[in-house]
Amino acid sequence: MDFADSPEEAAFRTRLHDWLADHNPGLPSSSTSDDYWAGQAAWHHSLFDAGFFGMSWPRDIGGQEMPSVFDAILDEELAAAGAPPRPSLGYLVQGILEHGTEDIRRRFLPGIVNGRDRWCQGFSEPDAGSDLASLRTHADLDGHEYVISGHKVWTSYSDVADWCLVLARTDHDVPRHKGLSAFAVPMDQPGIERRPLKMINGMTSEFGEVLFDGARTSVSNMIGAPGEGWRLAMTVVSHEREPGELGYVARYRKTVSELLATVRPNPGAHGPDQLRDLAWAVIETEMLRRHVSRRLSDRLDGISHGPEGSVDKLLMTRVEQAVGHAALSIVGAGHLDDGGSSLETYLYSRAQSVMGGTSQIQRNLVATRILGLPTS
């Protein structure tokens, strides 16, 4: 058991460290603000061009085909340099990799990995949140196209997306999740209306809702077989629950470093409760870092993406919300200057216990799938 870098890992870390010295775009503290999103595409291109993106993905889609641990090193060095986190696209890439045909993979994955195409994920609906299988958006075959109608909501990055991964009902005669299929749907067409949603922290560049009214996509854009949509969705959300996949450790460590820098010149100016909140933010973030190391090491045995993802999601949520509380505690809400990034960070952290499956759903999964508690 060894937490230290191998020689290859150390060499990669050095190369990355040197590159970051010249290429840190100096975006604001985290992906919890609109300013980050304004510069995110350029940052994605920059990382990709230098060979620092998609570390564990196959070469033929633009990845580096290296062990997953290199993603963890990437996250550590981004955080140490105060650079923005890497774009979180792993769940999309893994979903298409696992369920798409060769044709689908070849057409869509390189553009996702190199940052040419931006995607959003059309799963949730106003009446289908935790109960995703009850969704009502439907796709009906019309010649060589599917015609899609329905209402998707809480869709991240829908306002800038070129494509949407849509989960829609294609068979009304089978129960719930069995009648769902997945599609890549081009966003720039008359049958689609996008409406940005303002999040509670005021940012408008993440959330949106998408109305499909006779939107069209080619039959060849179905990902997986008809009726395989639920399985693809489960692949996607299981990756969405893994902090190693998401790269969020970098985001949390960056915020914690900034809070430490705020307090360090005069710790005595802060009360015991503030310092306690800060200490817990440090400790929780360290926990996630070590936890990711553990999970990525387990992958060397081929173990991944089981119900343990729900444990990881719950741990990650606790970390993000502890960091959010520390930001609120140390910097304060800022009543005259609208709070700035600390208030944004804190308010954004409340979404972590909802997105990608609520904490309540994750606890159900941990209790029944890992602990084996009976359901009736």
Place this chain on the structure above:
Amino acid sequence: MDVRFSAEQQALRDAARRLAEDLAPQTVRDLDDTERTAKLDAAVTAAGWRELRAATEVGDPWASGVEVAVIAEQLGRRLADTAFVGPTLAAELRRAAGAPATMTAETVVLTPDLGTFATTVAGQVPAGAVAIDVAGASSALVLMEANGGWSLASVAMGEPARHVDLTRPVAAPSSPATLVDGQTTGIDAAALDRATALGLAVCCADLVGSMQGAVELSTEYAAERKQYGRPVGTFQSVQHLLADALVATEGSRSLALHAAWVVDALAPADALTAAATAKSYAARAAREVCETAIQVHGGIGNTWECLAHVYLRRALLSTDVLGGVDASLARVLDAHLGGPDGLR
């Protein structure tokens, strides 16, 4: 980076697991079964697990902090009522002092709050000092200031008592401290930091084991105990308590693994910070998890005969040894606010 256990570490874990499953108490009544505790003690003695931090011919420990932690976790999981953390720390201190290994079982004396190693002044041990983990031990080590560092001295102990932890008795020192023979080097601050990091790492592993055991005990109970005509484990309110307990255990495990590794892999001051980080997290988590175990057991959980409180009591002792939540938080803050480099 590859934090999987090696084949040897897996074999050690499996051996410790089997030993604990065979010989550790299954019920509260078992705690008074002296025949069983004698067998358990003999088995651990035969395995040589308490001497892993003693010096080899070249002066290194026989095994790293990882191996020690692997054993501690399995002992904690089954509430093994045999000495481990105390003798392990005694061996660590002897090695640090260049003192020969002892033929008799030995442990260490801590300050009254168990927060640090006890220090003797002119042979007198401060009032209230506590020898921990005294089962089978005939003496305990204290530190004696010498030349800007410390030497080792030894005390006899009074009757073992089980106040908090029913599985690992403590005792009061009962004699003046006498210098340990044959010490070749003083213990400096760095060596003491490393010994403290080791102690914290062992306690973190024991806490993880206790949490794991408490979750297993409660999950089994929740699946069997029926109310309203169905197992209480079918109710989401109970399921979520246990899910949170498992999550807290797994987070603690990740930090405890790291703490075990740092003991021999990082500079002592950094090892101590990492160990304190793990201890804060695991100690906070362990109280929550063990309280959950009592809650899930309901009325039965509040009776002496239920093992749930034995887990909580063991966790309370592990928590205090070499610094509990508050002391560990203070260590973490000092490390991160004192230096210029931020979060490293």
